[in-house]
Amino acid sequence: MAVLSTLAALLLQQLLGKLIHPTPFILFFGAVMLSGWWGGGGPGLLSVGLSLLAVDYYFLPPFHSFKFQEDVGASLILFAAIATAITRLNVKLRQTNAERTELLLRERQARLDAEAERARLRELFIHAPAHVALFHGPDHIYTLSNPLNDEALGHRQVLGKPLREAIPEAADQGFVALLDRVYATGEPFHAQEMPVKISLQDGTEREFFISFVYQPTRNARGQIDGVATFGFDVTDLVRARTEHRRVEEELRRAEANARFLSEASAVLASSLDYESTLSNVARLAVPMLADWCVIDLAQPDGTLQRVATVCASPEDSERALQVQQLRTTTGGLSSQSPILLAFQQGHSFLIPILTPEFLRESSQTEEFAQVLASARPLSFIAAPLVVRGRSLGVLSFVTSRSGRRYTEVELELLEELARRAALSVENALLYRSAQEAIRLRDEFLSIASHELKTPLTPLSLKLQMLGREARRQPESPFRKAVEDYITVGSRQVKKLSELVSDLLDVARIAGGRLRLEFEEMDLGVLTREVTGRHEPEAARVGSTLVLEAPESVLGTWDRLRLEQVITNLVDNAIKYGAGKPIRIQLETDMGHSILRVKDEGIGIAPENLSRIFERFERAVSERHYGGLGLGLYITRTIVEAMGGRIQVDSTPGQGATFTVVLPRKPREEAPSNPSA
Numbered sequence: 001m002a003v004l005s006t007l008a009a010l011l012l013q014q015l016l017g018k019l020i021h022p023t024p025f026i027l028f029f030g031a032v033m034l035s036g037w038w039g040g041g042g043p044g045l046l047s048v049g050l051s052l053l054a055v056d057y058y059f060l061p062p063f064h065s066f067k068f069q070e071d072v073g074a075s076l077i078l079f080a081a082i083a084t085a086i087t088r089l090n091v092k093l094r095q096t097n098a099e100r101t102e103l104l105l106r107e108r109q110a111r112l113d114a115e116a117e118r119a120r121l122r123e124l125f126i127h128a129p130a131h132v133a134l135f136h137g138p139d140h141i142y143t144l145s146n147p148l149n150d151e152a153l154g155h156r157q158v159l160g161k162p163l164r165e166a167i168p169e170a171a172d173q174g175f176v177a178l179l180d181r182v183y184a185t186g187e188p189f190h191a192q193e194m195p196v197k198i199s200l201q202d203g204t205e206r207e208f209f210i211s212f213v214y215q216p217t218r219n220a221r222g223q224i225d226g227v228a229t230f231g232f233d234v235t236d237l238v239r240a241r242t243e244h245r246r247v248e249e250e251l252r253r254a255e256a257n258a259r260f261l262s263e264a265s266a267v268l269a270s271s272l273d274y275e276s277t278l279s280n281v282a283r284l285a286v287p288m289l290a291d292w293c294v295i296d297l298a299q300p301d302g303t304l305q306r307v308a309t310v311c312a313s314p315e316d317s318e319r320a321l322q323v324q325q326l327r328t329t330t331g332g333l334s335s336q337s338p339i340l341l342a343f344q345q346g347h348s349f350l351i352p353i354l355t356p357e358f359l360r361e362s363s364q365t366e367e368f369a370q371v372l373a374s375a376r377p378l379s380f381i382a383a384p385l386v387v388r389g390r391s392l393g394v395l396s397f398v399t400s401r402s403g404r405r406y407t408e409v410e411l412e413l414l415e416e417l418a419r420r421a422a423l424s425v426e427n428a429l430l431y432r433s434a435q436e437a438i439r440l441r442d443e444f445l446s447i448a449s450h451e452l453k454t455p456l457t458p459l460s461l462k463l464q465m466l467g468r469e470a471r472r473q474p475e476s477p478f479r480k481a482v483e484d485y486i487t488v489g490s491r492q493v494k495k496l497s498e499l500v501s502d503l504l505d506v507a508r509i510a511g512g513r514l515r516l517e518f519e520e521m522d523l524g525v526l527t528r529e530v531t532g533r534h535e536p537e538a539a540r541v542g543s544t545l546v547l548e549a550p551e552s553v554l555g556t557w558d559r560l561r562l563e564q565v566i567t568n569l570v571d572n573a574i575k576y577g578a579g580k581p582i583r584i585q586l587e588t589d590m591g592h593s594i595l596r597v598k599d600e601g602i603g604i605a606p607e608n609l610s611r612i613f614e615r616f617e618r619a620v621s622e623r624h625y626g627g628l629g630l631g632l633y634i635t636r637t638i639v640e641a642m643g644g645r646i647q648v649d650s651t652p653g654q655g656a657t658f659t660v661v662l663p664r665k666p667r668e669e670a671p672s673n674p675s676a
């Protein structure tokens with residue numbers, strides 16, 4: 001380049017020499033400049049040297065020689081100096097240019113890098129598993145909202161809008177104020193499980209829980225220019241825990257309810273006096289389930305009678321008295337009163353909020369409504385006491401001071417309570433009527449047996465007189481027949497009077513009027529007497545009586561009652577062991593005398609063994625054997641009243657053995673006036 005440009009300068013100089021004669025250097029400056037610009041320092045200097053030689057050789061006298069005259073020396077030196085300086089400048093310029101190009105390249109690279117970085121960061125935000133949003137400036141203009149965030153916001157157009165405008169509800173929930181604070185102070189803000197409500201396009205509201213951080217962003221000068229928010233949706237977590245708490249709470253409540261019901265059941269079962277047990281149940285329900293509990297029970301005339309009013313607060317006790325005195329049917333309840341409706345319709349009523357209008361509608365008079373209103377009732381449940389479709393009364397529960405509101409949950413529990421209470425009331429009523437029936441029966445038995453007994457004594461006397469009369473007329477043709485009739489008649493009268501005596505005894509025992517007359521007596525003698533008396537009857541049915549007894553067994557007993565015991569056992573043995581031998585054994589053992597009556601008759605099935613000692617209990621069919629089922633009951637009562645005991649051993653079909661064990665002296669505490 002240096003050689004070419006110098007040659008070009010030489011040619012042009014030669015061509016244009018005539019025009020620019022006095023300045024032979026001018027074009028060579030161009031060559032030097034071009035070489036230096038193009039080739040750098042070396043070519044520039046080479047062009048300077050070549051130019052000096054060319055100018056000297058061709059254009060300075062003596063021409064075509066490298067010699068030069070002194071007067072042009074200075075020009076040559078000046079050309080060399082200026083050309084060198086131009087070359088240096090050129091070199092510098094080239095360097096600077098190269099550096100600038102390099103710098104530009106680097107800057108471009110850096111910009112590309114930064115853009116790639118930003119894109120990557122954006123990508124990261126966009127795909128982050130978090131709610132990411134970027135706000136710019138003091139008005140919190142949305143500059144970024146990632147898809148997760150968009151979705152949470154119901155896909156609204158938020159970009160470019162200030163938060164207050166993009167999500168108006170955010171301001172109401174304090175989020176704009178929070179952003180303001182972070183923007184102003186530069187301090188990040190963290191929140192855990194913050195509830196957030198977002199209004200959706202369809203008008204519904206969506207609530208979720210977010211844990212988030214608000215982080216200030218800064219510009220290149222370090223000044224805050226916006227806020228970045230990162231949030232994590234923890235709704236499922238919070239809900240699961242809430243759900244967990246709800247389940248726990250429900251469990252706790254179920255336990256408390258079960259406990260309450262079992263306590264109430266225990267109270268209800270504790271006595272048959274249902275008015276007082278119901279009051280106790282009301283006391284149990286207050287204050288656990290109600291501030292007031294009122295119980296009304298149906299009366300035989302179909303009206304309701306208030307039997308209990310219980311209130312939680314002592315301050316209400318005066319008012320409770322007033323409420324208690326307001327007998328429901330006459331106390332001013334209108335036909336719209338839920339108490340009356342529950343009673344009449346047999347199903348419960350839940351009134352979550354009692355309004356003054358409702359109280360007025362439920363009352364007959366304004367005064368009555370005021371009495372009700374003065375207790376400040378809030379919530380109400382009336383649960384009828386229904387058994388087999390019959391309303392026995394109503395349990396009413398009211399809340400006031402506690403502020404509690406009844407729901408289906410309480411309704412269910414109180415309905416269950418009412419069901420149990422109703423059963424208990426029904427049981428008590430049945431028991432009462434059964435007791436009444438028994439009392440009437442015993443009264444009837446007592447009267448009937450007295451009435452039956454009355455004509456028996458004169459009848460028996462008349463038979464005896466007839467016997468004497470017959471004997472006085474031995475020649476009469478009727479004597480034999482009359483005497484036979486008298487025998488049968490007397491036996492029937494005796495039987496009848498025994499039955500009537502049993503009835504009388506039962507009435508006595510039931511009325512606690514069985515009295516024992518203790519005396520020194522000989523059981524051996526008595527047993528022999530009774531056995532002897534039964535011999536004809538035994539013979540009549542084909543049985544023999546075998547007595548095994550010591551001469552004398554002394555003790556302190558009630559003679560007549562003991563006679564009754566032996567008679568009953570021997571009678572039964574003849575009745576149920578007819579045709580087979582019967583053994584009557586008497587022995588003594590350590591202060592006791594033991595009487596056994598053994599037969600070989602029909603026997604008793606094991607399941608009936610204990611039952612036959614109870615009142616009216618029989619183990620045979622009426623068709624085959626007569627009897628009232630009282631003999632063994634009276635026998636046991638007498639034996640026990642003397643401090644003894646009776647038992648039976650039997651194998652069905654092989655006979656029965658009744659054993660009576662009696663202390664020979666009555667125990668001090670032996671009751672002299674037993675009752676059933």
Ligand code: ADP
Pocket residue numbers: 572573576577599601602603604612617618619620626627628629630631632633655656
């Ligand atoms: P009853 O008037 O029926 O005989 P009891 O009280 O004397 O009344 O007896 C009750 C029941 O016990 C009888 O109905 C009978 O079934 C049973 N019983 C009593 N004694 C005997 C016996 N010796 N053998 C079999 N069963 C007997």
